[in-house]
Amino acid sequence: MIVSVTDRVHLQPRRGVRTPPYHVGPVSNNVPWPIRSLPAVAKDGQHQPLSANLHPFCRATFARPEVGGLRMSQGMFHTPVMVDEVVDLLAPVPAGVIVDATLGGAGHAAAILASRPDLVLVGIDRDRDAVAEATIRLAGFGARARVHHARFDALGEVLAAAFPEGVEAVGGVSAVLFDLGVSSHQLDDPARGFSYRVTAPLDMRMDRELALTAQDLVNTLDADALARLFAAHGEERFAHRIARAIVRARPVDTTSALANLVAGAVPPGARRRGNPASRVFQALRVAVNEELDLLPVALDQAFATLCAGGRIVTLAYHSGEDRLVKERFRTWSSGGCTCPPRLPCVCGARPVARLVTRGARRPSADEVARNPRAAAARLRSVERLAGDDTGTVQ
Ligand SMILES: C[S@@+](CC[C@H](N)C(=O)[O-])C[C@H]1O[C@@H](n2cnc3c(N)ncnc32)[C@H](O)[C@@H]1O
Numbered sequence: 021m022i023v024s025v026t027d028r029v030h031l032q033p034r035r036g037v038r039t040p041p042y043h044v045g046p047v048s049n050n051v052p053w054p055i056r057s058l059p060a061v062a063k064d065g066q067h068q069p070l071s072a073n074l075h076p077f078c079r080a081t082f083a084r085p086e087v088g089g090l091r092m093s094q095g096m097f098h099t100p101v102m103v104d105e106v107v108d109l110l111a112p113v114p115a116g117v118i119v120d121a122t123l124g125g126a127g128h129a130a131a132i133l134a135s136r137p138d139l140v141l142v143g144i145d146r147d148r149d150a151v152a153e154a155t156i157r158l159a160g161f162g163a164r165a166r167v168h169h170a171r172f173d174a175l176g177e178v179l180a181a182a183f184p185e186g187v188e189a190v191g192g193v194s195a196v197l198f199d200l201g202v203s204s205h206q207l208d209d210p211a212r213g214f215s216y217r218v219t220a221p222l223d224m225r226m227d228r229e230l231a232l233t234a235q236d237l238v239n240t241l242d243a244d245a246l247a248r249l250f251a252a253h254g255e256e257r258f259a260h261r262i263a264r265a266i267v268r269a270r271p272v273d274t275t276s277a278l279a280n281l282v283a284g285a286v287p288p289g290a291r292r293r294g295n296p297a298s299r300v301f302q303a304l305r306v307a308v309n310e311e312l313d314l315l316p317v318a319l320d321q322a323f324a325t326l327c328a329g330g331r332i333v334t335l336a337y338h339s340g341e342d343r344l345v346k347e348r349f350r351t352w353s354s355g356g357c358t359c360p361p362r363l364p365c366v367c368g369a370r371p372v373a374r375l376v377t378r379g380a381r382r383p384s385a386d387e388v389a390r391n392p393r394a395a396a397a398r399l400r401s402v403e404r405l406a407g408d409d410t411g412t413v414q
Pocket of ligand 1: 100101122124125150170
């Protein structure tokens with residue numbers, strides 16, 4: 021079943037959360053080659069039907085379209101991390117729908133669809149560049165892939181729009197993948213302002229329809245608020261010194277101006293933990309995109325939609341998001357048990373899930389050598405139990 025029109029979904033705003041109108045629409049495969057121009061896709065939010073005589077794993081060889089005024093990357097949009105491990109974790113899930121909640125360049129999505137012909141994929145990304153790239157990448161899968169511009173905490177609404185008759189009618193949600201954080205495309209595109217390595221406006225919005233940028237935060241928060249942000253989301257020891265230096269130097273408008281201020285505020289001996297700008301940039305990015313606020317909401321929605329035997333797979337790249345995932349997985353797999361560890365449970369808690377991974381799996385040294393951005397990855401998975409099962413750790 022393919023939804024043939026694109027619906028405009030206005031998400032229910034939560035307190036304090038800025039919510040642009042997202043477009044929820046399918047990829048369908050009923051328009052012949054050649055591919056229509058994608059500027060129209062980006063402009064009006066319609067995900068144009070695509071068709072390609074390309075194997076889905078091929079990089080498209082036609083001219084890349086302009087998206088949001090920028091030329092899409094000619095090279096790799098994003099190298100997916102721990103792909104084989106993700107595919108293996110999804111091998112036992114029942115046939116049905118898989119949601120890729122962080123579609124990016126659709127590297128994971130394409131590998132999963134290729135390995136599981138009995139799955140239909142609903143892909144979500146809040147970045148229109150990713151939506152355009154994934155639409156091209158997944159065109160060869162036709163009706164098995166649907167791409168939506170949305171935030172992942174709108175997962176329930178996306179599924180309701182994609183399957184008006186209910187997702188149960190197509191076998192339920194078998195798996196949800198969260199590959200958190202930013203894509204290489206976002207980091208490498210100078211205009212996005214995510215990287216301290218190139219000079220650019222301090223932007224850092226994954227969704228460029230958001231009102232607030234990193235520049236707004238840096239130039240309006242007081243020194244205490246900035247310091248709390250750098251400490252909480254960047255685990256930066258010199259958060260107060262950096263915050264005071266920023267406030268003294270305002271306005272701070274570019275990535276390199278901020279990186280230089282950070283470098284000047286941190287004692288030279290304290291640079292052993294890597295470039296301090298990376299922690300400050302991470303903290304700002306997390307705040308601009310409300311990453312830690314949206315993740316628990318999305319995880320709960322994902323778990324609520326899972327069928328028995330369905331799995332959530334997460335890849336986290338910083339400790340804050342990995343901690344949130346771990347806590348949710350522990351609650352589901354223990355049923356919220358409050359009994360002391362190593363004593364029999366007497367509180368009556370009933371696990372609703374089992375941990376598929378014991379602790380977090382890490383990428384191999386080989387993978388990190390090939391793709392250094394994989395180094396921080398922590399892979400976890402949980403499986404929903406049928407009503408009368410109990411949870412065990414493998
Ligand atoms: C690490 S990349 C995913 C890469 C992807 N797995 C692949 O194989 O190419 C993370 C993606 O998640 C998206 N993203 C992050 N937070 C999001 C959110 N709250 N809702 C929707 N998409 C989000 C980003 O825009 C980015 O494209």
